[in-house]
Amino acid sequence: MAIAKAERLMNLALCLLGTRRPLSKGELRASIEAYIEAAPVGESGNDDAFNRMFERDKDDLRELGLIIETVEGLDGETGYQARRDSNRLPAITLDVEEAAALGLAAKVWQQARLAGAASGALQKLRAAGMPLAEDGSLSVLETRIPAHEAAFEPLMLAARDRRPVVFDYRKANAVHPEQRRVEPWALEFCRGHWYLAGWDRDRQAERVFRLSRITGKVRSRSLPFTAPVPDHVTVRTTVESWAGETATGTARIKVRAGHGYPLRARAGVTRDLGDGWDELEIPSGHGLDAWLVEFGPDVIVLEPAELRADVIDRLRAVAKG
Amino acid sequence: MAANAIDQTRRMLSLVTYLRERPGARVADVARAFGITEDELIGDLDVLPMCGTSFRGGDLLDIDTDGDRIWWHNPDASGTSTGEPLRLAADEATALLVAARAVATLPGLRESDRQALLRATAKIEAAAGEAAGASSRLSVRFESEGGVFADVDRAISERRRVWLRYYSPARDELTEREVDPIRLFAVGHTYMEAWCRLSEARRTFRLDRVAEIRLLDEPSDPPPVELRDLSEGLVQPAAEDPEVVIEVGPGGRWVAEYYPHDSAEELPEGGLRITLRTPDPASLRRLALRLGRDGRIVSPPELSGSAREAAREALAAYGE
Numbered sequence: 001m002a003i004a005k006a007e008r009l010m011n012l013a014l015c016l017l018g019t020r021r022p023l024s025k026g027e028l029r030a031s032i033e034a035y036i037e038a039a040p041v042g043e044s045g046n047d048d049a050f051n052r053m054f055e056r057d058k059d060d061l062r063e064l065g066l067i068i069e070t071v072e073g074l075d076g077e078t079g080y081q082a083r084r085d086s087n088r089l090p091a092i093t094l095d096v097e098e099a100a101a102l103g104l105a106a107k108v109w110q111q112a113r114l115a116g117a118a119s120g121a122l123q124k125l126r127a128a129g130m131p132l133a134e135d136g137s138l139s140v141l142e143t144r145i146p147a148h149e150a151a152f153e154p155l156m157l158a159a160r161d162r163r164p165v166v167f168d169y170r171k172a173n174a175v176h177p178e179q180r181r182v183e184p185w186a187l188e189f190c191r192g193h194w195y196l197a198g199w200d201r202d203r204q205a206e207r208v209f210r211l212s213r214i215t216g217k218v219r220s221r222s223l224p225f226t227a228p229v230p231d232h233v234t235v236r237t238t239v240e241s242w243a244g245e246t247a248t249g250t251a252r253i254k255v256r257a258g259h260g261y262p263l264r265a266r267a268g269v270t271r272d273l274g275d276g277w278d279e280l281e282i283p284s285g286h287g288l289d290a291w292l293v294e295f296g297p298d299v300i301v302l303e304p305a306e307l308r309a310d311v312i313d314r315l316r317a318v319a320k321g
Numbered sequence: 322m323a324a325n326a327i328d329q330t331r332r333m334l335s336l337v338t339y340l341r342e343r344p345g346a347r348v349a350d351v352a353r354a355f356g357i358t359e360d361e362l363i364g365d366l367d368v369l370p371m372c373g374t375s376f377r378g379g380d381l382l383d384i385d386t387d388g389d390r391i392w393w394h395n396p397d398a399s400g401t402s403t404g405e406p407l408r409l410a411a412d413e414a415t416a417l418l419v420a421a422r423a424v425a426t427l428p429g430l431r432e433s434d435r436q437a438l439l440r441a442t443a444k445i446e447a448a449a450g451e452a453a454g455a456s457s458r459l460s461v462r463f464e465s466e467g468g469v470f471a472d473v474d475r476a477i478s479e480r481r482r483v484w485l486r487y488y489s490p491a492r493d494e495l496t497e498r499e500v501d502p503i504r505l506f507a508v509g510h511t512y513m514e515a516w517c518r519l520s521e522a523r524r525t526f527r528l529d530r531v532a533e534i535r536l537l538d539e540p541s542d543p544p545p546v547e548l549r550d551l552s553e554g555l556v557q558p559a560a561e562d563p564e565v566v567i568e569v570g571p572g573g574r575w576v577a578e579y580y581p582h583d584s585a586e587e588l589p590e591g592g593l594r595i596t597l598r599t600p601d602p603a604s605l606r607r608l609a610l611r612l613g614r615d616g617r618i619v620s621p622p623e624l625s626g627s628a629r630e631a632a633r634e635a636l637a638a639y640g641e
Contacts, residue, residue, distance in 0.1 A: 003371075004326070004368065006326040006329040006330050006368060007368050007371050007372060009326060009327070010334070010368065010369075010372040011372050011373070011374075014372055015374050019374070031374070033371070060327050060330070061330075063327055063412065064327055064331040064410050064413075065331075065408050065409055065410030065411075065413060066407070067408070087407055087408055088405045088406070088407070089405070089406040089408050089409065089448060090408075090450070091448075092444055092445075092447075092448040094444060095437075097433070097434070098437045098438075098440055098441035099441075100434075100437070101434055101437040101441050102417065102421065102438070102441045102445075104424060104434075104438075105417065105420040105421040105423075105438065106416070106417060106420060108420045108423065108424065109420060112325075113412065114415070114416040115416075116327070117410070117412040117413045117415070117416035117417075118416035119328070119332075119356055120328060120332065120335075120410070120413050121409055121414065121416060121417045121445075122356060122417075123332050123335040123336075123355050123356070124331075124406050124407055124409060124413070125406075126335065126339060126355065127335040127336075127339040127406040128338075128406035132353070142504060142551065143423075143424055143427065143463070143507040143508075144506065144507070144508045144551045145420070145423070145461055145508075146508060146509075156458075156459060159455075159458040160411060160415070160455045160458060170571075170574065170591075172572070172574075172575060173571055173572045174571055174591065176591055185458065186457070186459065186460065187458065187459050187460075188459075188460045188461070188462070189423075189460070189461040189462065189509075191464065191509065192508075192509030192510065193578075210578075212578045213578075236462065258494065259493050259494070260493065261488045261493075261495050262488065262490075265532070290611050290613070291611070293610050293611060293613065293635075294607040295493060295607075295610075296628075296631035296632065296635050297634035297635040297638060298493065299635075300635070300638050300639065308639075312636065312639055312641060314610075314613040314614075315610075315613075315635050315636050315641075316632075316636065316641075317613040317614035318609065318610055318612075318613055318628055318629060318631075319629055319632040319633045319636055321617070321625060
């Protein structure tokens with residue numbers, strides 16, 4: 001049976017951390033059982049196989065935080081070393097309450113990579129002496145952050161490493177997806193969905209994308225960003241305007257008594273008309289017509305006239321079937 | 322479990338540092354400290370004796386266990402210098418900091434817990450150094466439903482029953498009910514899981530739909546229930562629930578984003594044919610009305626019929 005990858009990575013990490021001088025590739029290859037077994041020196045094609053494996057393994061160790069230095073030796077050979085002083089966690093002292101709070105926070109991720117990273121961080125802190133918290137010593141709240149979108153992980157990595165991406169994106173009402181070239185700045189979870197804010201290279205402007213509307217694969221390019229990254233990026237205002245929460249005016253509507261609680265909750269003025277109906281004044285913005293039509297015969301729009309016409313138009317489409 | 326080699330490697334590196342300080346540590350205690358099962362820990366302990374620096378007279382880690390305690394026989398062997406905890410990786414700092422910042426904004430989090438979280442966040446930021454920088458590229462906001470949250474939180478800690486006026490969007494009505502709160506949780510919105518005395522069943526209430534809440538003097542007495550696994554998703558239709566088929570045009574594709582469904586087939590011209598199950602298809606009348614010309618209910622026919630009926634009634638009120 002082939003030697004498990006974790007064993008190979010562990011050995012490479014221990015070799016790189018344990019050495020007092022940079023080790024050459026050849027030395028590492030000769031001293032780690034998994035390399036000897038998978039790619040014995042001297043058989044054809046094995047040098048390439050070893051090189052590929054070694055490069056991947058180094059990348060994996062860097063993912064878990066190891067800083068691996070490369071040094072050009074006098075003989076022209078590259079040496080590798082993970083120096084203790086640059087890989088050490090600075091002294092950190094956490095009390096039991098802080099440990100409990102971090103334990104709660106680390107559990108919120110439902111996304112595999114972040115969940116693994118959060119547990120890994122706690123384990124490093126535990127090794128650094130973080131005390132064990134009592135179970136059930138915290139607030140009663142359980143919190144979960146879902147991130148099921150396939151685009152999440154590649155975008156997170158691209159934003160982390162500041163690499164531009166290309167993906168197909170279907171706008172809310174578009175028939176076909178369109179290719180977008182974006183410099184990803186930040187991801188934000190807002191109102192139960194993930195959004196990406198970034199620089200749209202074709203439109204030469206800042207744009208917000210909803211991850212669930214990205215179709216197909218996200219491909220990243222090893223190129224630099226072309227536009228400056230702002231200090232603060234927020235998608236919330238954009239999302240609110242999409243959701244029609246940026247009011248642009250006021251609408252006057254009639255609501256049947258006992259119905260339309262959410263409309264009443266945001267009404268500025270409510271007047272009992274005495275005939276089983278109430279008159280409400282509510283803030284009006286993008287998308288209000290679609291929402292009002294959900295209430296069917298329990299809501300009637302009085303004004304503005306355009307809103308009334310839009311709602312009637314939508315009702316006609318449904319009535320036709 | 323061989324799950325993920327990177328996760329396992331990072332765990333084993335921490336484990337080695339941890340075990341060095343604790344000769345004879347108990348398997349159960351170490352598993353708990355590392356947030357893993359005893360089987361996972363034993364799996365790691367099987368791999369560790371294969372690891373070390375065999376290069377130039379180094380040694381393999383001589384770690385073994387009798388299933389109860391863990392012994393390391395050569396912690397000072399040459400080349401096994403694995404004493405110090407390792408720095409945090411960018412992803413690790415991000416995972417912890419983003420989650421901590423998000424949880425700290427939750428309404429109703431006890432003030433002492435919030436303070437502990439903020440202190441811990443500052444310490445992690447300092448210890449992570451530049452690895453903390455990438456954490457600003459990810460952020461999470463929970464919706465605040467503060468007032469109701471605080472009341473439910475108090476009801477749970479004082480074990481009291483609560484009275485609710487609760488809005489059901491499916492029926493567009495407010496109902497009054499008494500419930501025994503079980504727990505609060507946040508998945509985007511904040512929810513209360515409770516035993517509903519009206520329906521004698523477990524129910525989930527979204528806090529922004531609570532129109533009014535009052536703590537009662539009666540003690541809360543929910544029957545013992547197994548807590549739902551939140552990772553399965555909030556809406557879990559049963560196999561026997563009736564099927565609803567909806568066809569939408571490009572303008573109605575959002576339906577597939579909002580409603581958990583069994584399938585969504587692409588249609589020509591950017592449309593979708595969505596099949597979902599719900600215990601109460603009539604509750605989708607709102608959706609049928611909202612869709613308008615962007616979609617139609619294919620089945621059941623009673624649902625499309627009731628939407629048509631509602632639209633005609635509304636048009637009559639407009640004098641159409």
